[in-house]
Amino acid sequence: MSSKKKILVVAKDQFGYSTTLFKHCQYLQNKFDVCYLGWDYQRPEIKMTGIEIKHVSRLGNKVRRTLRLINAIKAELSKCHLAFGTYFLGISLLKILISGKRYILYIDTLHVEHGGLKKLVSDSILRFELFFFSEVMVISRGVAQRIGFKNYQILPLGGESFKINFEKQDEKLSLLYVGTLGRRKIMECVQGYHKFLSSKKDEHKYIFRIVGDSDTGEQEEIDAYIQQNNLGNNIKMYGYVPQHELYTIYDKSNLGISFIPLFEEYDKQPPTKTYEYLVSGLPIIATATTANKEIVTKKDGLLINDSSEDFCTALEKMCGTIDSYNSNDIQKRNERYKWKYVVERNLIPVLTDTKKELA
Secondary structure, rough: OOOOOOOEOOOOOOOOOOOHHHHHHHHHHOOOOOEEEEEEEOOOOOOOOEEEEEEEOOOHHHHHHHHHHHHHHHHHOOOOOOEEOOOOOOOHHHHHOOOOOOEEEEOOOOOOOOOOHHHHHHHHHHHHHHHHOEEEEEOOHOOOOOOOOOEEOOOOOOOOOOOOOOOOOOOOEEEEEOOOOOOOOOOHHHHHHHHHHHHHOHHHHHEEEEOOOOOOOHHHHHHHHHHHHOOOEEEEEEEOHHHHHHHHHHHOOOOOEEOOOOOOHHHHOOHHHHHHHOOOOOOOOEEHHHHHHHOOOOOOOOOOOHHHHHHHHHHHHHHHHHHOOOOOOOOOOHHHEEHHHHHHHHHHHHHOOOOOOOO
C-alpha cells in the first residue's frame, strides 16, 4: 500500500488534452498518488503510467453535465486527501456540497472570445465564484489583474524540452508552430511566409511546419491556400499531434513561432508554445503581447506585430541572424520554465503546506 497522500486533480478536459494538467500530473506523482477526473469528449484515449484516470459523460445539457461532474468530484474527493483543479462554470456549487477537504482552485485561462460583453460577463461570474474558495492559484499576475482578484498565489506555465538534436538543419529556416489554429490569425503567418518565400531563389531551403487543429475552419482555409499556391513542399500541416510525438518534429526545426493576435483578451494570457520553444532551445519569433514581452528577450528572438508584413520582415531578419542564436544558451537561460521545476518549486510546496486551513 502506498505511503503517499492521494490527490484528486480535476479538469474540464479529457486527460492528455490539456498540456498544463498533463504535466502537473506527470510531476505530482513523485510526491502524491494522483487521480485525474475530467469530462469525456470521446477523443482518442491518452494514458500515463501511475495515474488513475476517470472521466465523466458530457451527455445532456450544461446544467445536467455540470451537476454530474460535481457529484463525481464529491465522490472521488471522499477517497483523497485534497484536490487541485481548474475552473469550470458552476464550480462554486461544489464548495457548498463539500467540507473538510482542501480544494485548491487554479485559474489557467480566461474567456478569449473576441467580444466585450461576453468577456465582461464571463469575468464577472468567475470573480464571483472565486470568493467561495480560500485557496486560489493563478497562472499570472496579468490574469489576476484582469479579473480584479487579489488573494491568490502564482502557478506559472511551463514548457517541455522537446529538442534533442542540435545539429545544423539542412534548411536555412525550418519554422515550427505548435498550438491551436482557432482564432489565432495563423493565415497571417502563412501569407507572410509565402511573401518571404517568393523572394527566394533557393525556396527548397525553407519549410514551415504547422502542428495543431481547430473547429472553426482555419485548418481547411490554410490547406486550401497551400494547394492554390503550390506550397506543398514548403508548408507541412500535421493536425493535432500528441505531446510524446513532438520530439521528431522539434528536431527538424530551428525557429519557433508564437503568433498570438494582439487582442486584449489574449494579451496577458501566457502561451505554452513560447515556453516550449525556449526550453527546447529554439530561437523564436513572437507577437508582442504583454505575456510574451515578459518572457522573450533579445537573446531569444524577435517580437513583432500580428501582421503578415511584420512576419515577413522578421523572417528576413532571421535569415541573416539565425546562426547567431545559441540553442544551448537559450535552453540554459530558460531552464526555470521547465515543467519539472514549475511543479516542484511552485505547486508542490503549496499542496504540502500543513499550515493551510481546510477549505
